[in-house]
Amino acid sequence: MQVNLPREVFIVSDGTGITAETFSQSILAQFEISFRIIRKPFINTVEKATQVVDEINKVSNSKKILPVVFSTLVKPEINLKISQADCIIIDMFKNCISPLEKSLKLKSNHTIGLFHNNANTQSYKNRIHSINYSLAHDDGQASANLQNAEIVLVGVSRSGKTPTCLYLAVQFGMKTANYPLTPDELEKKELPDDLLKIKDKVYGLTIDPVRLSEIRHERLPNSKYATLQNCKFEVQKAEYLMKINKIEFLSVTNKSIEEVASTLLQKFNPEVISTKE
């Protein structure tokens, strides 16, 4: 019976633990188990580590089953403390950093918070700037002023433009904009002039009309806007408009934001240069 109980999983990090949590979720998804994730960020002293060990041991004693601990701790003394807990420990940094040290013939820094503790760097400021830019250029706002955008998404209402744009801005610091194709534009089969000027940045999203109709019914139940007939009409016109204007597009129907974003990154930003500031 115990197999169906959620397994306790601790994410122990000396930083935010956010990357560690995302990565461990993708690992846990490979196993047929339910789990309860307990976040333990900012464990940057031996004292805090000792408290976490106590908590892990308490779970271990009461549940009679070892909790799983994913740790990303760069300081050896903190790592040593956590490794003494009664648990299955997956030391993510050691598993990846040690082999890299050997191959690169370089020592790692063992410095806490190198990745996210960068709020004063130029690249961080650019990222915040991109989030503000993307908000200001959501849903066709300020469409006369898109020369600074890196990507401009077009598509019918509720085809997933806004979540994709925000994801790219928040996660990758990209300046995004999006423009909903209006019934007028669909009828004229023409992209607005503002978009024609920057056509190499324009990319289309489309969606299965049945799914679109469901989504629109959640937003405006029983409206003409949400009817399957109207959704079919708009999607067909939008795809036709994108084809004759040679705008590349993809269907988001069964895709997550991450999958759409990754496809867009491949086209618009396939590489990242990272230099030490």
Next chain:
Amino acid sequence: MQVNLPREVFIVSDGTGITAETFSQSILAQFEISFRIIRKPFINTVEKATQVVDEINKVSNSKKILPVVFSTLVKPEINLKISQADCIIIDMFKNCISPLEKSLKLKSNHTIGLFHNNANTQSYKNRIHSINYSLAHDDGQASANLQNAEIVLVGVSRSGKTPTCLYLAVQFGMKTANYPLTPDELEKKELPDDLLKIKDKVYGLTIDPVRLSEIRHERLPNSKYATLQNCKFEVQKAEYLMKINKIEFLSVTNKSIEEVASTLLQKFNPEVISTKE
């Protein structure tokens, strides 16, 4: 001299590669090297893997230095193909999944895309719903209607409320709202009634007035709004208002969005239950 040239780093994934990229960036941050990340998502066939191997070998031959490859590939035959490239390979799944299989005495699924390929699950739909909610409740909009919010951030204009809210919505599917404290409210030293009703969800952000003045000058140069004197006044009043109303708050001055978000998650959402759908 070669040490200063950026090292080529390939991220090879059978899914989006986004988690792999973020995790490998946090590992690479531990080394004093510059690098050029080349994204290779959706490598889900041996044919695609063969093309990537050719590309890796081309870099390896021309640069006379082995590229680093971070791989997260669950299919053994694809993994085998990539492992034949001339490179330093860090197999992230193998490094973490193999020890976990042994400890849990369970076999993993070796199924591609289990983590992100979930656009049709309820939890994914909730996440999209949360993004739309957070956009609709940004900057004091719809503030009479906050009972469904999980977190409501307050603070003066440009204290980081919007980026933090969007990050929590996009990354963690949390319904967030934010409310800018206006000069009127600061003067009266009172929270608006809409917020008093849901006080247990309200959290404050504050910021060093010097930094705030810089940020506001970027937005509205030479305005009264941006003067150091005005920023000092607003921050002082806002912190006083939060103290006397017993609203917990933190300073974002030297913190990244991730650090602020992680602190908020510890308070409002320290655990996650994940069950197989």
